Amino acid sequence: xxxxxxxxxxxxxxxxxxxxxxxxxxxxxxxxxxxxxxxxxxxxxxxxxxxxxxxxxxxxxxxxxxxxxxxxxxxxxxxxxxxxxxxxxxxxxxxxxxxxxxxxxxxxxxxxxxxxxxxxxxxxxxxxxxxxxxxxxxxxxxxxxx
Numbered sequence: 001x002x003x004x005x006x007x008x009x010x011x012x013x014x015x016x017x018x019x020x021x022x023x024x025x026x027x028x029x030x031x032x033x034x035x036x037x038x039x040x041x042x043x044x045x046x047x048x049x050x051x052x053x054x055x056x057x058x059x060x061x062x063x064x065x066x067x068x069x070x071x072x073x074x075x076x077x078x079x080x081x082x083x084x085x086x087x088x089x090x091x092x093x094x095x096x097x098x099x100x101x102x103x104x105x106x107x108x109x110x111x112x113x114x115x116x117x118x119x120x121x122x123x124x125x126x127x128x129x130x131x132x133x134x135x136x137x138x139x140x141x142x143x144x145x146x
Contacts, residue, residue, distance in 0.1 A: 039098040059124035
């Protein structure tokens with residue numbers, strides 16, 4: 001026995017609205033790495049009590065192929081994903097790897113000590129650690145009762 005479902009036009013309109021919202025959200029808020037031919041690494045930026053940490057996914061790159069610079073409160077990563085030799089005799093069914101140069105700048109939420117910054121590169125993940133400036137670190141003040 002089949003089930004009958006009553007047609008409600010308002011639900012169809014909500015579906016259209018949700019589709020339009022998704023279209024505009026994808027067009028304006030999706031990271032550039034997901035669009036066209038741009039190559040932009042995904043990053044995580046977080047802070048602990050003592051330092052700022054930026055992690056970037058850079059699969060296939062070597063540490064010497066990545067450049068890091070910090071100017072004022074902006075950290076910039078740059079480099080290039082090189083294309084491997086294309087197989088002339090092969091027919092590609094899917095080709096999703098992105099190639100080309102990239103540059104990604106991120107504004108740091110607080111000031112850091114650039115002279116003490118360090119970067120580690122392991123398994124395709126670049127981790128930049130930047131100690132917070134002394135003026136930014138929270139200070140604890142003890143209260144003396146009388």
